[in-house]
Amino acid sequence: SSIVLLPGDGIGPEIVEQARLVLAKVAERFGHTFDFSSHLIGGIAIDETGDPLPQATVDACRGAGAILLGAVGGPKWDDPSAKTRPEAGLLKIRKELGLFANLRPIKLFDELADASPLRADIVKGTDILFFRELTGGIYFGESGTSGSGEEESAYQSMTYSVGEVKRIVRMAAQAARGRSNRLTSVDKANVLEPSRLWRRVAADVMANEFPDVQYDVVLVDAMAMHLINRPSEFDVVVTGNMFGDILTDEASMLPGSLGMLPSASLGDDGPGLYEPIHGSAPDIAGKGIANPLATILAAAMMLRHSLGLADEADAIEKAVAAVITDGLRTPDLARGDQSKSVSTEEMGAAVVAKLA
Amino acid sequence: SSIVLLPGDGIGPEIVEQARLVLAKVAERFGHTFDFSSHLIGGIAIDETGDPLPQATVDACRGAGAILLGAVGGPKWDDPSAKTRPEAGLLKIRKELGLFANLRPIKLFDELADASPLRADIVKGTDILFFRELTGGIYFGESGTSGSGEEESAYQSMTYSVGEVKRIVRMAAQAARGRSNRLTSVDKANVLEPSRLWRRVAADVMANEFPDVQYDVVLVDAMAMHLINRPSEFDVVVTGNMFGDILTDEASMLPGSLGMLPSASLGDDGPGLYEPIHGSAPDIAGKGIANPLATILAAAMMLRHSLGLADEADAIEKAVAAVITDGLRTPDLARGDQSKSVSTEEMGAAVVAKLA
Ligand SMILES: CC(C)[C@H](C(=O)O)[C@@H](O)C(=O)O
Ligand SMILES: CC(C)[C@H](C(=O)O)[C@@H](O)C(=O)O
Numbered sequence: 102s103s104i105v106l107l108p109g110d111g112i113g114p115e116i117v118e119q120a121r122l123v124l125a126k127v128a129e130r131f132g133h134t135f136d137f138s139s140h141l142i143g144g145i146a147i148d149e150t151g152d153p154l155p156q157a158t159v160d161a162c163r164g165a166g167a168i169l170l171g172a173v174g175g176p177k178w179d180d181p182s183a184k185t186r187p188e189a190g191l192l193k194i195r196k197e198l199g200l201f202a203n204l205r206p207i208k209l210f211d212e213l214a215d216a217s218p219l220r221a222d223i224v225k226g227t228d229i230l231f232f233r234e235l236t237g238g239i240y241f242g243e244s245g246t247s248g249s250g251e252e253e254s255a256y257q258s259m260t261y262s263v264g265e266v267k268r269i270v271r272m273a274a275q276a277a278r279g280r281s282n283r284l285t286s287v288d289k290a291n292v293l294e295p296s297r298l299w300r301r302v303a304a305d306v307m308a309n310e311f312p313d314v315q316y317d318v319v320l321v322d323a324m325a326m327h328l329i330n331r332p333s334e335f336d337v338v339v340t341g342n343m344f345g346d347i348l349t350d351e352a353s354m355l356p357g358s359l360g361m362l363p364s365a366s367l368g369d370d371g372p373g374l375y376e377p378i379h380g381s382a383p384d385i386a387g388k389g390i391a392n393p394l395a396t397i398l399a400a401a402m403m404l405r406h407s408l409g410l411a412d413e414a415d416a417i418e419k420a421v422a423a424v425i426t427d428g429l430r431t432p433d434l435a436r437g438d439q440s441k442s443v444s445t446e447e448m449g450a451a452v453v454a455k456l457a
Numbered sequence: 458s459s460i461v462l463l464p465g466d467g468i469g470p471e472i473v474e475q476a477r478l479v480l481a482k483v484a485e486r487f488g489h490t491f492d493f494s495s496h497l498i499g500g501i502a503i504d505e506t507g508d509p510l511p512q513a514t515v516d517a518c519r520g521a522g523a524i525l526l527g528a529v530g531g532p533k534w535d536d537p538s539a540k541t542r543p544e545a546g547l548l549k550i551r552k553e554l555g556l557f558a559n560l561r562p563i564k565l566f567d568e569l570a571d572a573s574p575l576r577a578d579i580v581k582g583t584d585i586l587f588f589r590e591l592t593g594g595i596y597f598g599e600s601g602t603s604g605s606g607e608e609e610s611a612y613q614s615m616t617y618s619v620g621e622v623k624r625i626v627r628m629a630a631q632a633a634r635g636r637s638n639r640l641t642s643v644d645k646a647n648v649l650e651p652s653r654l655w656r657r658v659a660a661d662v663m664a665n666e667f668p669d670v671q672y673d674v675v676l677v678d679a680m681a682m683h684l685i686n687r688p689s690e691f692d693v694v695v696t697g698n699m700f701g702d703i704l705t706d707e708a709s710m711l712p713g714s715l716g717m718l719p720s721a722s723l724g725d726d727g728p729g730l731y732e733p734i735h736g737s738a739p740d741i742a743g744k745g746i747a748n749p750l751a752t753i754l755a756a757a758m759m760l761r762h763s764l765g766l767a768d769e770a771d772a773i774e775k776a777v778a779a780v781i782t783d784g785l786r787t788p789d790l791a792r793g794d795q796s797k798s799v800s801t802e803e804m805g806a807a808v809v810a811k812l813a
Contacts, residue, residue, distance in 0.1 A: 174647075181646065181653060188647045218685050223574045239595075239615060244650035254618035255654035259595060262610035289699075290537065291530075291544045294600035297537060298611035325707035326715075329574050329685065343645075347703055351681035359682075 102166035102408050103136040105372075107158070109143040110178075110187060111381025112391035112445075113171025119393035119449030120169060120400040123420075126456045127404070127413050142194065143173030143187035143381075153190030159197050167407035168198075168374040169400055172381035195235050199368035201265070202272050203233040204402075205349045205378060206363070207332075209356045212425050216357030216436060219329065226333040227355055230280065232273035233345025235366055237265045238295070240342045261295040261341065266302040268369070273339035274311040280336055283315040287324045287340035287348065299341065321348070328352050353378050360392030360433045363399035365406055373407040375399040389444045392431040394421055397452055420455035424448065458522035458764050459492040461728075463514065465499040466534075466543060467737025468747035468801075469527025475749035475805030476525060476756040479776075482812045483760070483769050498550065499529025499543035499737075509546030515553050523763035524554075524730040525756055528737035551591050555724035557621070558628050559589040560758075561705045561734060562719070563688075565712045568781050572713030572792060575685065582689040583711055586636065588629035589701025591722055593621045594651070596698045617651040617697065622658040624725070629695035630667040636692055639671045643680045643696035643704065655697065677704070684708050709734050716748030716789045719755035721762055729763040731755040745800045748787040750777055753808055776811035780804065 106121060108114035121137055128135045140158040147153050153173070162168050173187040194200075207229040209217070217224045242258035270286065277284040286303045288296035300318060307316040319327065321344045327335070328351055340348060353362050362378040377395030385391055398421060405414035428441070429451050435442040443451070462477060464470035477493055484491045496514040503509050509529070518524050529543040550556075563585040565573070573580045598614035626642065633640040642659045644652035656674060663672040675683065677700045683690070684707055696704060709718055718734040733751030741747055754777060761770035784797070785807050791798040799807070 181657060186647060192648070218575055218579045220574055220576055240648055242612065242614075246650065246654070248618070251620035251623070252618060253654070254616055254621075255650040256598065256614045256616040257650045258598075258612045258614045260610055260612040262604070262608060264607035265610075267607070289702075291542060292548070292596055294602065294611040294613045298602070298609070301537060322702045322706040325681070325703045326710050329707065329710040344703075346645075346678045347681045347700075350678040351685065351707060354682050354685040 102133070103138070103164065104403075105161050105165040105168045106137055106139045107142040107168060107170040108139060109171040109173040109381065110145055110175045111172055111383045111386040113173070113381055115386075115389065115391050115445050116377065116393040116396040117169060117171040119445060120396040122449055123397050123417060123452050123456065124400050126453045127417065130456055131410070131413050133410070142170070142190045144175055144178040146190060147178060147185060147187065153185055153187050154193045159194070162194065162198060162372060165372045167372050167403045169396070169403060170374055170376035171396065172377065172379065174381050175383040175386075192240060194374065195366060196241060198371055198374065199236065200366035200374055201234060201236045202269055202367045203231075203235040203345065204365040204367065205231040205233065205353070207231065207352045207355060210358065210361060210422070210425055213356065213358045213361065213434060216434065217355060218357060219332070219355060223330070224332060224355055229332065229335045229352060230276060230337045231345060231349045231352065232269055232276070232337065232339040233349055234265065234269045234341050237261055238342035259293065259295050259343070261299055263298070263302050266299050267306055270303045270306045270339055271310065272367075273337050274307060274314050277314050277337040278311075282313065283336040285335055285338045286316070286318045287321050287338060287344055288318065289321045289344070291320065303339070324348055325351060328355070349378070358434055359395070360431065361394050361398065363395050363402050365399070365402045367406065373403065375403040389446060390432050391445050392433050393445050393449050397421060397449070416456060417452070420452045423455045424451045427451070458489070459494070459520065460759075461517050461521040461524045462493055462495045463498040463524060463526040464495060465527040465529040465737065466501055466531050467528055467739045467742040469499075469529070469737055471742075471745065471747050471801050472733065472749040472752040473525060473527040475801060476752040478805055479753050479773060479808050479812065480756050482809045483773065486812055487766070487769050489766070498526065498546045500531055500534040502546060503534060503541060503543065509541055509543050510549045515550070518550065518554060518728060521728045523728050523759045525752070525759060526730055526732035527752065528733065528735065530737050531739040531742075548596060550730065551722060552597065554727055554730065555592065556722035556730055557590060557592045558625055558723045559591040559701065560721045560723065561587040561589065561709070563587065563708045563711060566714065566717060566778070566781055569712065569714045569717065569790060572790065573711060574713060575688070575711060579686070580688060580711055585688065585691045585708060586632060586693045587701065587705045587708065588625055588632070588693065588695040589705055590621065590625045590697045593617055594698035615649065615651050615699070617655055619654070619658050622655050623662055626659045626662045626695055627666065628723075629693050630663065630670050633670050633693040638669065639692040641691055641694045642672070642674045643677050643694060643700055644674065645677045645700070646674075647676065659695070680704055681707060684711070705734070714790055716751050716787065717754065718751050719758050721755070721758045723762065729759065731759040745802060746788050747801050748789050749801050749805050753777060753805070772812060773808070776808045779811045780807045783807070
């Protein structure tokens with residue numbers, strides 16, 4: 102299979118390299134051939150081509166079996182008056198490849214549970230799978246500016262169509278069937294017109310196509326509370342692009358180790374895109390201390406969801422669990438005790454060793 | 458002074474009544490005259506007049522010194538196909554009275570700290586004052602529907618003008634001067650056009666008018682993380698209507714007792730509106746067990762901000778702290794030990810007694 106690597110900015114190249122080594126080991130052990138090719142995205146793509154998502158990258162991604170992304174962005178490209186920004190590359194590739202569903206599993210690693218900012222009794226048992234709509238909503242709405250002086254104003258429109266809501270709700274409900282059979286849809290239907298459409302369409306889909314799945318709706322402000330107060334009560338959660346951005350990042354704090362959380366962005370067909378939840382961490386870029394495990398776990402999701410290699414995915418996940426059980430910690434996981442912490446390369450090599 | 462009471466729905470009438478009794482006691486002790494009048498808002502207003510904010514209520518509020526609101530909404534009025542809903546009354550009164558700033562202090566009561574879902578070492582020292590923009594943004598943006606079938610879609614537009622951003626940032630920066638002199642502005646400038654305007658205007662206001670106030674900006678998704686991970690690092694936070702709705706509700710979980718949190722909605726002039734952060738809690742309405750303390754603390758904010766009665770406000774806040782120290786707990790605060798819990802009326806009476 103052909104795998105496109107998009108290392109991107111900051112720590113992106115370092116962590117993607119470790120994931121590549123892990124995938125290469127998997128190929129060797131299970132007798133597969135993975136063809137890797139690296140392409141530009143984000144700030145580095147702006148620097149080299151002026152475009153955060155060059156056409157060559159899009160073409161390579163379209164032809165790939167799957168895509169593994171590091172991270173994009175950094176202070177270097179933060180000038181608000183810049184013509185383009187790294188994030189534009191990320192938004193555009195989601196849209197170009199029709200990756201309308203962003204899957205974010207939020208699950209505790211038992212050994213790391215004491216790193217959670219939440220009390221152990223509250224966070225215990227948390228295992229949520231988010232489906233964030235990724236190619237619609239206010240992210241891709243019409244925008245513009247008008248007027249001048251005090252009256253100068255800017256707008257951007259949140260839009261959802263029936264078709265957009267149906268396909269993401271269906272995908273989430275399917276996933277619920279393979280888990281605890283419960284789905285929660287999050288909206289702001291008491292204020293927003295697109296949320297009212299979302300709520301109505303989601304209820305129709307669930308009643309007509311998934312009567313067996315337990316279904317409820319929660320307002321986004323209430324959900325922001327529930328995630329802190331009773332996170333273990335949720336199973337699969339589906340929501341729009343903006344609410345999903347905020348809620349999944351909030352939820353990503355619960356396990357206490359952002360560096361362990363992968364995500365997948367999927368469409369109806371074509372390659373999926375896999376990446377860690379965390380950002381490009383420019384403050385530690387190049388220091389060799391970034392945690393590569395979220396990216397390695399994203400590679401496992403890639404094998405499972407895009408390449409149909411479930412056993413191989415399991416093997417990676419077991420290897421990651423094993424290095425954690427062995428006590429290996431990059432600095433972000435080591436907390437109080439930095440003396441025993443390992444480097445990005447050491448962590449990657451330890452996972453590779455477990456796969457041998 | 459004339460005080461308009463808007464009890465609203467669910468537990469609203471019960472908790473507003475206790476706050477009224479506390480205010481009456483304050484009037485007696487400090488030699489003031491408060492004229493109370495009660496008016497309709499929300500679901501009960503729909504039932505009685507067909508309108509969630511009857512004109513008579515608007516007129517009474519305009520003429521008042523201040524307004525004390527209970528809560529609005531409930532399952533009875535939740536039909537998505539209904540012509541109007543209770544929340545419309547709340548949104549309309551904010552707009553009619555120009556209440557563009559929603560202040561939400563998030564502060565721990567030491568005696569209740571073990572009720573926080575966060576670990577004690579994380580939540581310790583948390584003391585944030587949120588300024589949520591309340592009359593603009595996507596809440597009041599143009600909305601509509603179009604198309605049919607799969608193509609049917611609905612939209613609502615997020616808009617901010619220079620003038621709207623300036624006035625809320627100024628108010629927040631002023632408040633920061635009276636506290637730790639730090640202001641954080643939250644936006645999503647990497648995706649949203651109105652956030653880019655917000656970021657630029659806020660930076661200008663801070664640089665030109667408040668060079669003495671330490672200022673930084675945080676993306677809304679990152680802020681949703683920071684509130685869980687390091688809440689004690691923030692002082693004053695200013696943000697737009699939608700982000701403020703989500704982030705203040707998230708933050709309201711930190712003290713572990715939603716029933717203790719008041720809020721104030723202020724404009725440039727005219728009466729302010731004061732209310733608890735929590736909702737109408739229809740599940741416990743009429744049972745006499747709702748916690749009236751957030752509403753009583755909202756009444757204290759009212760005395761301080763709208764009626765210029767700072768000593769009287771202090772007296773109420775001290776009385777509330779004293780009943781908590783005495784161990785009085787409504788069921789929401791009692792957690793494990795419900796045997797000793799007190800009723801809404803008993804809690805109100807205890808505060809009144811402390812004021813004697
Ligand atoms: C970088 C940014 C545009 C992006 C988003 O908001 O979608 C990021 O926060 C994410 O969640 O992947
Ligand atoms: C009831 C609802 C319209 C309201 C809002 O979203 O503003 C509420 O959640 C609040 O925060 O006061």
